[in-house]
Amino acid sequence: MSVAESGEFGLIARITARLGAQPSTILGPGDDAAIVAVPDGRVVASTDVLVEGRHFRRDWSSALDVGHRAAAANLADIAAMGAVPNALLVAFCGPPDLDVRWAEELTDGLAAEAERAGAAVVGGDISASPVLTVAVTALGDLRGREPVLRSGARAGDTVALAGRIGYAAAGYTVLSRGFRTPKALVEAYRRPAVPYSAGPAAAELGATSMIDVSDGLLADAGHVASASRVVLDIDRDAFAIPEQMRDAAAALGVDPYSWILTGGDDHALLATFPPGVEPPELFQIIGSVSEGSGVTVDGKPYGDGPLGWEHFR
């Protein structure tokens, strides 16, 4: 059955039947708006949009994968503020002939990824459109802590990273060359494994800055450097290249460090910590902060190419 045959209200009923709730969900879908508990009195909110052909391809990713990725991209932004995600709202646009199962599986992916982060899908909107588009807004609670901004890194801080890096970019390269393996890389492109708990844990330990790595490690380190008016120097040897990534890089004639340093979409969390502070579990030290401006790798500027991804290229 197509979404057009299902009808707007039929599709909404099918979608909402698949959603769960969290203790923070005061009112879920079905009224004019949802209501979510944010006991802190400050709500953290972020929006990201995924467009077919630009952010995903239906022949590369299942609806379930797209749901996981759309949710993860937003939930990671909440975690990167040091906040705890609690809700998602989803605007979904699709062609009238789309199979309702695609919309249902997208919903399952969104709901499952939200649950991983402790959140629930609490509302949304659907519309017909020639282009499959998924716009997600994530909400979260600071639990009494101050937010961790991009602007707080100071000379002398250490730079640390939580989560996989380079995997999604490697998987993208593999798929774009027409291959479907190594599976670990392709799966990483399809579904990020965001270390949600590392965000609040970093905030708790006094992280001075934090960012969700979505544009690429050096590009996002650059956003922190620029907002904090410092240099972030990345130590290339901090990254051991996993065997599957090394093999794929050799087979495809790619420098694996280009995946690690400039690939986006893994949604790792990059944070800086004051001198003497041991970063929390899941974080690994990958560099240091010093006076100046910009990003360096082993003390030198990196390559001549772009540092990451621009969405209007």
Place this chain on the structure above:
Amino acid sequence: MSVAESGEFGLIARITARLGAQPSTILGPGDDAAIVAVPDGRVVASTDVLVEGRHFRRDWSSALDVGHRAAAANLADIAAMGAVPNALLVAFCGPPDLDVRWAEELTDGLAAEAERAGAAVVGGDISASPVLTVAVTALGDLRGREPVLRSGARAGDTVALAGRIGYAAAGYTVLSRGFRTPKALVEAYRRPAVPYSAGPAAAELGATSMIDVSDGLLADAGHVASASRVVLDIDRDAFAIPEQMRDAAAALGVDPYSWILTGGDDHALLATFPPGVEPPELFQIIGSVSEGSGVTVDGKPYGDGPLGWEHFR
């Protein structure tokens, strides 16, 4: 200059430079997420998406108009819960050859309508897409009051309406027949005039149910009737047909009551009040609630056609 020439970060800089803030804006655009004060500890959140060719046409509405309408559709949902809107997040997708001025004027419309409601645009995302798409999420605060749901109408309540009704549908018919006047109707289609303050005022006076009229008066009254398990009876004579609407209806061969009873997009607020309660300013009594199920006009079922708008037709 096109948005592609401007580049993602260039366009974001141009857009954010045009945005204001509200006292509730703790952190605006520029970091991983925005932070908004919701002193109540419960955030009210709603998402609506507008797609070119489906919800707007660039030859019928300016970018400024589309911004006003996209913001109003969402802010009205917050007001219909009895809450006070405070923030918008916007996901904007447009073709790479779109003139940056269109995106800037859209932003101005969103920001101006948000300001009318006491809110600010605090964040968002942009992407290239073949189809112009604007997905907006609105946030609001309940200020210590209980939310007004669709499910609280009781037999004996009065039904009241705040805001214009039928104007947007009349303007849409005028435009779709190739005319550009009467201007009052066309302008009403382009920019709803939402009575935002009427929502919290109704909540304050003990409204038993409330809904934003976006699908059409009878369709949305039907949502309240169904959630509350009652009949909402609408008194046709409660509506005086404005002279311009009467003239346009006669010229176009349309029953003006079809605009009033089934037209959407004015974003009026429909509420029910307990017996003996005088509805607040801006509301006008248009019917009554009784035992049973469904919606009637002057005690009888209305016509055979659809009661409103379905988005996957």
